[in-house]
Amino acid sequence: MNATELMDAHTLELLEFGKVRDLLAGYSACSLGKELARQVEPSADADWIRSELALVTEMTEALGQGQSPPFGGLHDVRLLVRRAAIGSMLTAEQLLEVADTLNCTGNMYRYRMRLDGRLQRLIELLAPIEDLGAVAKTISGCIDGRGHVLDMASRELAQVRQRLTDLDERVQEQIRRLLRDPELRKILRYPNATVSGDHYVLPVAVNHRQKVPGVVHRTSSTGETLFVEPAAVAKLSAERAVLKGEEEREIRRVLRRLTAEVARVARPLTFAIDIMARLDLITAKARYSLDYNMYAPEINTKGRLWLRQARHPLLEYLFRSEASGRADRRAARLHVQPADHHRAEHRRQNGLPQDDRPALCHGSRRHAHPRRRGQQHPAVAPRPRRHRR
Numbered sequence: 001m002n003a004t005e006l007m008d009a010h011t012l013e014l015l016e017f018g019k020v021r022d023l024l025a026g027y028s029a030c031s032l033g034k035e036l037a038r039q040v041e042p043s044a045d046a047d048w049i050r051s052e053l054a055l056v057t058e059m060t061e062a063l064g065q066g067q068s069p070p071f072g073g074l075h076d077v078r079l080l081v082r083r084a085a086i087g088s089m090l091t092a093e094q095l096l097e098v099a100d101t102l103n104c105t106g107n108m109y110r111y112r113m114r115l116d117g118r119l120q121r122l123i124e125l126l127a128p129i130e131d132l133g134a135v136a137k138t139i140s141g142c143i144d145g146r147g148h149v150l151d152m153a154s155r156e157l158a159q160v161r162q163r164l165t166d167l168d169e170r171v172q173e174q175i176r177r178l179l180r181d182p183e184l185r186k187i188l189r190y191p192n193a194t195v196s197g198d199h200y201v202l203p204v205a206v207n208h209r210q211k212v213p214g215v216v217h218r219t220s221s222t223g224e225t226l227f228v229e230p231a232a233v234a235k236l237s238a239e240r241a242v243l244k245g246e247e248e249r250e251i252r253r254v255l256r257r258l259t260a261e262v263a264r265v266a267r268p269l270t271f272a273i274d275i276m277a278r279l280d281l282i283t284a285k286a287r288y289s290l291d292y293n294m295y296a297p298e299i300n301t302k303g304r305l306w307l308r309q310a311r312h313p314l315l316e317y318l319f320r321s322e323a324s325g326r327a328d329r330r331a332a333r334l335h336v337q338p339a340d341h342h343r344a345e346h347r348r349q350n351g352l353p354q355d356d357r358p359a360l361c362h363g364s365r366r367h368a369h370p371r372r373r374g375q376q377h378p379a380v381a382p383r384p385r386r387h388r389r
Contacts, residue, residue, distance in 0.1 A: 012042075019314055027287040029071035032273070033280025040281075046301050051121075052282075053296045058119045059286035067115060069283055070107040071276070073100035078270055085266040089252065090259045092147040098262050098269075099139040105272045106133030108279075125279065129272045135261050142254055149251045157250040164243045171236045175200050178230060187211055189225045198244075199237055201227040292316065 012018070025037035043049055062068075075097045084090055090098070112126040142153035151158040175193045178184055179202075185191050187208035193200050196217040204212050204226050206219075214230040229237065262269075288294070292313060 016314055017042075023313065023317060024284055024288055027284035027291075028280050029069075029283065030074050030076075030280055032074065032076050032277035033284050036277055036281040037284055046299050050299050053299070055121050055125065055282050056285045056289060057296050058122045059282050060290055062115060062119055062122065063283075063286055063290065065116060067111070069276075069279055070104065070111055071280060071283075072104065072107070074104045074273075074276055074280075075101050076273070076277075077101050078273055081262060081266045081269055081273075084259045084262040087263075088259070089256050090262065092143045092149060092255065095139050095255070095258050095262070096143060096145070096147060099136040099143075101273065102132045102136035102139075102265075102269065104276065105129055105269065106131040106136070108272070108276060125275065125282075129275055130268045132265050132269055132272070135265055138261055139258050142258060149254055153254040154250060157247065157254065160243060160247045160250055164240065164247065167236060167240050167243065171200055171233055171240070174230070174233050174236065175202075178202070178232075184212070194227065196227055196229075198240065199229045200233055201229045204228045 021038050021040055024040065025034040028034040028037055077094075077098050080090060080094050080098055084098075108126060108129050109131040112123055112129065115123055115126075117123075141150075143149055149157070151161055179191060179193065184202075187205055189203040189205055193202055195201070199215075199217055201217050202212065202214075203220075206224055206226055209216075209226055209228070212228050212230060214228045215234050216226050216228050218227045219225070220227075
């Protein structure tokens with residue numbers, strides 16, 4: 001019997017299961033975990049449920065030991081990685097996002113090494129993640145945090161930029177020489193040069209245009225001033241345009257080289273992102289469980305459902321949201337009345353046939369605190385025939 005037969009969309013809507021998923025998504029660290037949290041569905045596979053509960057239980061233990069997973073820098077770059085794998089060039093900004101995620105794989109690799117040896121399920125889950133930080137260092141060594149390709153990215157790029165710097169010095173020296181000419185200063189609207197695009201221009205009065213040979217790049221709003229690039233400077237600007245083209249080609253060459261590095265680790269990176277997305281969901285369940293004082297239920301396949309001192313998570317969430325201050329929260333929780341329910345007993349009393357669906361059975365020895373009895377992990381879905389009071 002699959003989950004669809006157990007619970008249709010209408011039943012899930014009546015149970016407000018979507019709101020519970022939204023609550024769970026709020027505990028995720030990144031968009032990857034939020035997406036998975038909003039896709040959680042009920043399951044009738046008892047073995048799978050036990051496995052998921054065991055992972056969540058181990059994560060609660062890890063969080064209790066101060067071992068929170070390092071999700072910093074994790075982005076969903078799977079589409080970018082696929083583009084790199086087929087030969088498309090990534091931009092500098094996209095490469096920086098990939099570098100952040102590559103660094104996250106290294107942090108996650110070291111996190112696994114720090115985990116307590118008793119948390120075997122978590123260790124096995126994270127085992128396939130490789131430390132891909134070396135590729136991240138290659139990218140960050142060529143691109144700064146603003147997405148600017150550094151001179152050190154290649155020797156050719158450094159040489160082109162040095163020639164551009166020398167040429168800019170020559171242009172500025174030529175402008176300074178022209179501004180020192182007393183005859184030229186008489187025909188300028190103000191004794192300074194300005195920049196129009198990539199060109200240095202002089203503000204020449206319109207009636208003196210013929211006295212300054214060069215290229216007019218723009219006119220003032222009144223039409224009284226022409227912004228002229230002197231002929232001597234225009235020649236240097238043409239050389240500069242050629243060098244800028246060489247710089248752009250070299251930048252693209254660097255970006256293609258870095259993209260090829262990403263393509264080389266596309267498969268292990270994509271696999272690592274999928275695992276970290278699942279880990280984010282498991283961590284969200286663990287945080288949700290700790291925040292609401294939940295305990296792992298015992299699963300059986302005999303059709304028995306025994307909820308001891310159960311509390312509705314949505315009601316408690318609403319009271320928590322409305323309450324302000326610690327004292328108010330304690331008072332508000334008194335309004336969430338725990339309820340007991342035994343499915344097998346209920347079915348016997350009402351003459352209903354028994355079924356063999358996986359259900360929950362809570363032992364008293366695991367629930368010493370009366371208000372904590374019966375709370376489920378988010379991995380276990382509510383049942384359609386559950387009666388609430």
